[in-house]
Amino acid sequence: MKEFQKDLIDWYIKNHRPLEFRLKKDPYEIWISEIMAQQTRIEAMLPYFKRWIQQLPDIESVAKCDDEKLNKLWQGLGYYSRCKNIKKCAIECVEKYSGKLPCTKEELLKLPGIGPYTAGAIASIANGQRVSAVDGNVIRVFSRLYNIFEDVTKTSVKKQIEELVDESLPSKEEISYYNQAIMELGALICIPKNPRCELCPVKKYCDAKDPGSLPYKAKKKMRKIEYKHLYILVHKDKVHVVKRADTGLLAGLYGFDETKPEHIIESIELEPYIHIFSHVEWHMDATLCIVDREDSNYKTVEEIEEHIAMPSAFMPFMKQVKEYLWKK
DNA sequence: AATCCGGGGCT
DNA sequence: AGCCCAGGATT
CATH class of the missing domain: 1.10.340.30 (Hypothetical protein; domain 2)
Incomplete structure (x- = not known):
């Protein structure tokens, strides 16, 4: 003692x-x-x-x-x-x-x-x-x-x-x-x-x-690598956001589509980005897709920044979309 | 007991 | 490129 x-x-x-x-x-x-x-x-x-x-x-x-x-x-x-x-x-x-x-x-x-x-x-x-x-x-x-x-x-x-x-x-x-x-x-x-x-x-x-x-800690396991391709749907000045599942990684937060939409007017490849979590890496590519229709899940950048909870993993893409809409 | 769950700053 | 951080829940 x-x-x-x-x-x-x-x-x-x-x-x-x-x-x-x-x-x-x-x-x-x-x-x-x-x-x-x-x-x-x-x-x-x-x-x-x-x-x-x-x-x-x-x-x-x-x-x-x-x-x-x-x-x-x-x-x-x-x-x-x-x-x-x-x-x-x-x-x-x-x-x-x-x-x-x-x-x-x-x-x-x-x-x-x-x-x-x-x-x-x-x-x-x-x-x-x-x-x-x-x-x-x-x-x-x-x-x-x-x-x-x-x-x-x-x-x-x-x-x-x-x-x-x-x-x-x-x-x-x-x-x-x-x-x-x-x-x-x-x-x-x-x-x-x-x-x-x-x-x-x-x-x-x-x-x-x-x-x-000290203190001694056992070595951690290697991170798993996952590959994702995002499709970021844009109509006029609005962006399609997708609410994630209520369990698992980033539960309940908003992201982008991960399946290719049907009616694309124009596509633009965005700069890829690797996001590192503690236990997994997301290697992401993304395509900005101009589409010809929208629904209630399309939001302006302002609405997204004010009310939509989006994790850091998607921010580099959000930034590129914002720049695209700003230049237009 | 091991794994899942974020993000960023320091070395 | 790891390691760590005023940890807890789930499997």
Whole structure:
């Protein structure tokens, strides 16, 4: 049992970044920010968070917000099921908890989209409950503090680290600072590559001989490559957008046709583009097809930019279509 | 236990 | 060209 908590919290109080979404300790804002921050850098989610809170100030406003608008607010953040789960969770809070989030980690864990980390973060940071919040930062910091060289992607090793964190928890009064402090140490000092050990407030407690090599993770599998040919149908100043299936990759967002239309007046080949996801690559070619009719799924560029949620994978093509329509 | 699910910045 | 990121759900 180490005794680094005081040094760590003192360092945190002096050196932490002022993360605006945690200043008010509003459980709703903590919740939204934690979901947005999953597998996402703080700087990347911040503008999304500001815009979201501006338009959806409380849980009830989320519960009754249109799915299309929620997706548009999430456009570009990735992992879109997070957004779907936020709405499911908001509705459940309205129906079962009179429009509020439950207080304890145990109750929070039952809600959609809220796992062990997020439940612990909300309970400890917003409500001062004495529970852990183990994210990637905490895994890294503890694997170095205790010189754990086993594969942290294994369930057993992650569980082992969670037990160490649970044993390390300070009093209820300090729990909010403590959980944030470990994460902030991981974000600023105990970083993945070239850790800044000379600045570390808990260096004297650290067992790592080669901190830069920890935590160990098994190599990931190679990405699968998929080939796609898009047909981007254009009539006058409108573009045909296609809503994607409600399950699978980019569920519920909008893309373009992937089958050739019948009546093409003119076709123009667009510049190809390769989009890289974590687990798959899309090698895409695209044909802009001028057609002689339209229906309600044809939208102007302005309508698309304002209301249609389109993932980053299609943006290079959207840009080319926009340039074509602009030159015309 | 392994796989799915985004996107972007850093090395 | 990988790796990583204030992870969680699904299979």
